[in-house]
Amino acid sequence: MRLLPATTRYYVLLSAGLFAVGSGVLYVGINRAVRNEVGEQLQNHRQELVARVAAGQPLPEPVFRQQYVVSTRPRPLGYSDTVLLDPTEGELVPHRQLTFRVARAGQLPVWVTLRKSLVETDELLAATVGSMLAVMALLLLGIVLLHRYLSARLWAPFRHTLAQLRAYDLQQHQPLSLPASAIEEFAELNQALTHLSRRLVADYESLREFTANAAHETQTPLAIMQAQLEQLLQVPALADDAAAAPLVANLYGATRRLSRLHQALGLLSRIENGQYTEAVPLDLAALIEEKAEQLAPLLEARGLAPHLQLAPAPPRWLHPGLADSLLHNLLHNAIRHNLPGGDVTVRLSATALEVSNPGPAVSGDPARFFERFRKHNAASESPGLGLSIVQHICTYYGFGLAYEFTPAGARHTLRVTFGPDREPGSPVLHATAELAGG
Amino acid sequence: MKILLVEDEPALRSTLIEALRQGGYVVEVAADFEQAYEKVKLYRYDCVLLDLTLPDGNGLDLLRALKAESSTTGVLVISARNGLDDRVAGLDLGADDYLAKPFHLSELNARLRAIIRRRRFQGQNHLVFRDLVVWPEQAEVQVNGEALTLTRKEYDLLLYLLANPGRVLTKEAIAEHLCGDSVDAADSFDFIYTHLKNLRKKLQEKGAENYIRTMYGVGYKLSAE
16 A cells, blocks of 8 residues: 555545534534524514513514414413424424513513524535535545645655665666755655665675685685695505595595686676676687587587587677687586487577577576576586576676576577677676776 | 796695606796796796796786797796686787696696697607607607597597606596586596597507506506506
8 A cells, every 4th residue: 555545544534533523513503603693683673572562562463473473371481492384385494482471551461472493404404514525525635636746746756766776786886876855754765775775885895805805815725735636646655545546536626626616706706897898709600619519528428419500690799708608608508407318409690599408397496597506406516607607797798698498398498689789898887997986 | 848937826836846847847946026037037948837926026027028038938827817818918918828727737737748849849749659659730640650540539638648648637637628627527527438448449459558547536647657
């Protein structure tokens, strides 16, 4: 439920209550005022009559039977209410009457009753409630219109903030830039959000730097470990002990894996840092053929047939290292998750690169395949960074990346859709420059 | 074959010296930029193994200095920076090859040999190992004077073994040599086995001795005995 309709609802409830009470009070008040007024008028008439009689004039003859009645028999004195039938309208009309005794000199006293019609209750009620309802309707309409106006006008900065938050991407390494609002609450909100995003960016930066530095700094000790383990393997004494050599060899393999992992992480953080600004025109078709040739032993070992359908395409401006990594990871992924005797099909057109392979259906959200350390098989020795690297490279160059599973033939397809070719040296992220500037 | 090793990390330096000496090289060492600069000015080397990150300078400057003299010294850049850009910069400046740390010593050996071979003989040379003769420029192999037909990968594998006689080669090193260093060795052990089996078979058919030894659980070795 939106804030304004919610507040409007309470406004309406409150005003409805107030109007009900108000209508009651108004009705009672008007009723009493009318009766008082009518009573006063009757009193005035009485005084006039009494004065007239005292002056020796006779009582006037009754003209309207209902309003002026003279009786020779005694009647209860004072004010009272009565209801008379209005013969013309055929309705019972409430009247206020004042009865008093008039003593005439030399004559028998008479009892005079003066009557005045009161406003009909229903009419009064209808008028009161009607006018109140009209006012209330106007007021509610006013509230609704005012709120609509306010939500369009006063809440605009809020919606602006919301839109900015929705579009916010930490990967761009930019804190939020929210305008200072004239409304204090929104200004505070924007200030708090800007502060929060600054902290987020700073934290993210330090985490990123940490990853990059950790990946870099570990390479030297790893290089020492790897070199010394390889030297250890050359020691003749090792050959005498059947158990010792495989132990060292396993250590060696593990060191290699660790360094590979760090290289991949380092690559990811350098892509995020936007460090690959150089670009050269590359013939992707030739690169793919080269890669397929390089990976041929892997394909052969698994009995996989490479199908390359490479349409001639204009050269693309890419960083050679990133292009190599992109193709390598796409092909390697297709080889790794293949079926024995399957195939790896690469389709290159001017607009897209498609790598597909048969393989068992995989459970889980396809979007998560691109996450870091995402493994199809938990026991796999691969750290599961390949597709994450592919995704980062695609994002870096503004390429689309989609995964698709076709149940017919159980084929997995990864499609890279090229965007319009950019000028060399102007990738999507200008992270370093922007950071330095902002 | 005289090598200058420029490396600031003592532990790695001593291991590299040991491995290079085992490979039959005469090794001189420089621990920083200044030492290295002095040595390349004073002496001649077949190849300089150059670490780019030195405490008192950038290895690329040393490379520039060497190339400015149009020296015939080969340069193999080794760097922990692993920036793809470092590699491009190094090769653009005239380095013969580039190896990212950490690397396999056997791979270093193979690259070093290839550089020296190219520089010394301008390609007009051949390798002899027992009854084997290889002409790397023509990619030809003879066993006892008889031509041996090998697939591309088998040939690469043989050359790699020949560059490291007597050294134990790990499966990881072989796999990465054949398929590029981004290939996960775990994925590729089966194909190494296949290629080696085929290579051995072809060698034996031509009457070569079986000098490729399997080191159980470790890898392979070209036995010099």
